Structures are given as structure tokens and as C-alpha cells.
Amino acid sequence: MSNNIQRTVIASALTAIFALGGAMSAQAAEPVVQGPESVQDWYKNGQRFIHQSNHLRAEHRRAKNVILFVGDGMGISTLTAARILEGQLNAKPGEENRLSFEKFPYVALSKTYSWDQQTSDSAPTMTAMITGYKAREGQLSVNHLTPRGECSAAVIAANSLPTMLEQAAAAGKATGVVSTARLTHATPAATYSHTSVRDWEADSNIPASCGTTGVVKDIARQLIEVSPVVKRSLKVALGGGRSYFMPKTAFDPEYATTKGRRNDGRDLTAEWVSTRGAKAAYAWNKAQFDAADPASTDFLLGLFEPSHVQYEADRANDPAGEPSLSEMTEKSIKMLQKNRKGFFLHVEGGRIDHAHHAGNANRALLDTIELAKAVKKAVDMTDPEETLIIVTADHSHVFTIAGYPHRGNDILGLTKEVPAVDGNPTAPSKAGDGLPYTTLGYQNGPGAVSGARADLTSVDTTALGYRQQAVVPMGSETHAGEDVAIYATGPKAYLVHGSMEQNWIYHVMKEAFGF
């Protein structure tokens, strides 16, 4: 019996009972808001969960492969809202939906503070996840003893922390980095570079006061000039940040007026190809990306924008075309799977964070949904008995789901509660100022209200570019300090449990690999 039929039967029966009693006619009206589930559905699902949980078998064997997905700024409220939005995009109420990785068997909470920050930026958080140590604000894969703004390559080398990517490379595994942010941006950069300042992405970003000799390499250069073992291992690097690899004298191939950012005159994209053999390739647009055959390409560098790649919502409008995060993930796994010893892959959904900073929830959620699609792609392409997949975030944002919206209420819309009387229609709930409000909002950011709040009654808050209202006025919405979630499946995934320090994620991966 279908859910709808069951529900109709039950409703009819209840109506009949009330009719016989000749009482409570007002309450007998059908609720305007109804979930699609039957009473039996809830109970059976609970029993099914217990049954499955009782048969959950901890996978103790070593992992051949590890994939670490990081949603930059993907706090728990973002996951909840994205889950609902994804469901609603599929014409469902949404709340019952699960993002692909929410079906993973093991979940924990990650404490994201860094060595010196209560609420962290992406540099020390990714350093924690990829090296096993908490670190300082703005520093990438160096220890907490590293002075701020340290220029000396020797000092950086002495304080460098080996990353999971480097250790996987040393173990003979293939490695890869994928991001929708610049490849030189903090999260992906922490996997392969070591520096005291995350902003030193090109040599032009390093201050003149550092001098010219013995200076730590900029991050883009570090990607190209990795150690010999990492150079052999790092098969694929896909994301944005093209201008950081191009000389200032060169015009961008996609945007006629944009130039490179390198002072040293080097074209690092050409050096990637020239230093990695005949089967190395570089792609800057979708057609070139599609043309790169994993079977015949050993090393692939893809840089699809001068800076960050497009938001997923805008990707279709990109002049030269860009692959999606799930397409980049798929291509990467195909390339890395050629290595019989296994692989380590890091995939970042980097623009969730940027959309939140702009106070634009819709784009943040659509990028979160795309990350979930990329995770599903990875799950579909790998053997669960040999691949540990971890999905987490580096930090949260001051993003909230407010009020008492009814089931199926448009997650991007105005909050409408369950009517007080069954049969009555829903209507926007009113705040203390007598005005409606959106379910989604920010504690601070560019959407802050100066003076009286705008009346949103006739505003399309579901528009792609809508910026949710906020409380504290700030030009850029901020990160938040509460815990983020960790989801895991595969070998040693059971080690992800309870309340965890963020750096323990590295130790789970290390244990899974058996390093």
C-alpha cells in the first residue's frame, strides 16, 4: 500500500470516528501541512535502522585508498539546509532527504579550534587534518613554533610538518588534489606546501622585505617544485588559480584583459608539462579537460579560472566552460586508480565558504549539494572494502535555520508555521517588529540591517542572488566556532566517533593506511 493511500485510509478512519462521536468538528479538518510518511513508515524506518546498526561490521583491515572531502565552511546548519534544499529540488518536503554522505555509518563531531584561534581560518584547520597537529592562524603545514611572516626557507623547512599527501607519496601511492577554490588557496595548499603565510600564493604576494635569497617559495611554485617523490606521485591537481601560475606579462587565455601574477616571469603551467614527461597535460577549459584521457594521461594539471572557479550555480555561464566538482573527482579517481598501490585524494568544495561570506545562502547550499554529488561519485567508483572516505568541514559559519517553519516550507523562503487550527492556510510568521522573516539567516555579515528591517513580504527570498538578513553589520560574514561533523565509511571508518579534535582526522587516515 502506498504511503498516500495509507494516509488517506487512516485519515478517513479518524474522520469517521469523530463523526460517530459528533464531536470536535473543528479539529477534524485535514491539516494543511502534511508529511508524505505514514505512521508505520516512521516506526519501520526506526526498526530498520536498529537492524542495520546491529549488523554494522567494523572494517579493521587497512585502506588501500583514502579520500578526504572537505566542505570549506560546511557547518552543520549548512548540511541541514542543503539536505532540505536538495530534497525540495526533487519535489519532496526535503527534511527527510539525506545528502549522499549522511548515509555513511560513522559520524563524529570535530572541534575546530586551532593552536591560537577559538574560531579558526582554513589554514590551521586543514593543517590539523592533513598533518595531525593543530597549528597557527594563517600558516600551512608548519608547526606552531613557526614565527608569523617567516620568510626563511630554512626555517620553514625546519618547522615543516609532513602531510598525509606526502606520506602517501612516500609509500608509493598516487596522490591528487581537487578544489573549486584556487589550488593555492589554504585548504588544498596545505596538502603539498609549507609556508608561514597562506596568502603567499604567487611570488608577487611575498613582501619585498623578505629579500631575494633563501626565501620560502610561493605556494604555486611549491606545487610545481614538490619533492621528487611527491612529483612522481602527484598525478592530478584540478581547481582554480591560473593567474598565480602565469607571468605578469602573459594575458589569460579566457579573459582578454586579465594577466598573470608572477613576477619571476615563469609559466608554471608549462613547467608542469615540461617536467613530468610526455604524458603530462595541462587544461584550462572544459574541452581540454574532457579531452584528457585518464588512460593515456599520467599527470594532469587543470586550472579553470584565474582565481576561484565559478560557483556551481554560475558554472553554466562560464565563457570557456568548467568541469563540475563531481566531474573533477571522477577524472581524478580514474587517474589515481591506475596505481596498484592505491591513492590519496583530497577534494575540497571551496566555494561554500565564499558564498557564506557574501551572505548568499542559496549559492552556498548549491555548492554543498554539488560536493555531496562528488562524494557519491567517489563512493560509486571505489570498493568500500579498500577505500576510506571521510567527509568533513574545516570550520562553520554563523548561518542559522530559524523559527518554526512547517514541514516542506521552502527552505529559502519566509518562515511559515503550522497553522494553529487544522484546515487553516499557512501564512508568513511575524517577528517582533511585525514583519516576516526568512528561515535562513546570518548572525553577521553584509545582509545586516541598519535601522528598521525591510518588509520581505513581496521580496523573492528564493532568488539565487538573495542575501539573507543578518544582525551584526559586517562587510563579510564570518566563520563560526562550533563543532563541525565528520562522516566516514570504509576501512577504519569506525575510528571516527564521538567528540574528536580536528587533528585526529589525520590520525584516522594514518591508521587506515598503516603508516
Added chain:
Amino acid sequence: MNAKKTPFFASLLLALSLSGHVVANEARHDHAAPVAKMTPSQQVVPVPVAARFDLKVNQTQTDWYLWREADSIETASAAVGQNDIWRRVRGNEYNYRRVFHNDQRVVDYTSGEIKTRHAEPDWSKLASVISPQLLRELKRGASKTLFGEKAVRYTGKLGGQTVDLWWLEKSQLPASLQMARTGQRMTLTLKELHSTAPAAWPRATEERIADYGLIDAADFGDMESDPFVARILRQDGHSHSH
């Protein structure tokens, strides 16, 4: 300033780049409200020009420059030391660059970033300093020849402000504009009009800004400890009203 009640004055003041104008300006729109744009039949494609204006707001005077090309519009405020460059990259896709000479910093807004900030420009307003659509709300008067072309006088009130405009029909630019309201008076006077700009004008050429630090506005959230970024964020954030 109530932007909704005084669109003419606000748009002009903001378009004149007294501070980071367009982001602040467009941020005043209702969040989901589309930016008013002309229909194709209303649009007159302005000819490329380079113009120097004398801008006087109350007792403050400055040179203000406009370079208008087919798909780019650049302005420069001598007093503020800032250039603003809009580029139309495809259809309704725009890039925006703010050049802060005193700080030797450049901020780039990609098309995606402009959309997230709900700051898509009204191109006709950028190209003509004021939106030609607003002329319909003024009384058309006498005409004469200025700068070698027909200029038409428009007068009236907009949002409680008195407006006196001489409009160059071919160039789609004001030859002079006076606006006044209680406590504020602004005069904009065209001083030079060229098809090709004199080389000495303060354009933000690649050579001039080659050593400036370049920031993607999407990175502002990671750069709040940078004093320059913090200042820009305060400036933009505080100009935002709902």
C-alpha cells in the same frame, strides 16, 4: 540618505565614485529586486568617449574622469585616488575592478562575486553617469550646441531635489548638471570631451598598477586582519541599508 526616495541624486553621487560606488550603490536595492534595466528598444548604444568633469559637492571640488568604451567603463576620482573599472565580459556577465592608488591595492570582483553581492550594474547608468531613463521624469526645454553637438535642457524635481541638466544627446552624457536639496548642492560640469583620451589622464593602466597588490573580493572573508581589507569591508558594510 534615503536611496529609494532620491534615486537621481543617490545614483549620481554614488556613480561619481565618491567612495566605492557601485557595490555600495547596488547594495541599496532590495535584495531580490532586479536592477532596473532598459529594454533593447530603449537602449541607445553610447559612443566611446573620454570625458573630464569638474565635480563640486558643497564646497569640495575635484576632477572626475570617465572613459567609456564598447564593453568597459572606467572612472577616476582625483580627490579619492580611486579608479573603478567595469567590464562586460558576456551578455549580462560583468567583472568589476576597484583600484585604490593610495593603498596600491586592486580588488577584483568576478561575475560570480558580483552576483552573490547582488551588485549587477545598470550599464546605461554607468555609461551615461545618470540613467537616461530618468530624463522622462524631467521637463524637456530649450536646446543649444555644446561641445559641437546638440544639448537639451531638462529641469524638474526628482525625489525632492531640484534638477537642472544640460544633456548631450549624441554623447549621452551631461554637459552640466546641478542638483540641490536641503543642505547639499552638487554641480557637475563637463570640461573636456574626446573620442580618444589624452595620455596624461589618470587611467589605471596595467603599467601603472603593475606593482599593486591584487585581491579577489571572494577572499575578503579570509583577510579581515588585513587593515586595507578591514577598511574596505567597513566602508562597504556601513553603506549597506535595507
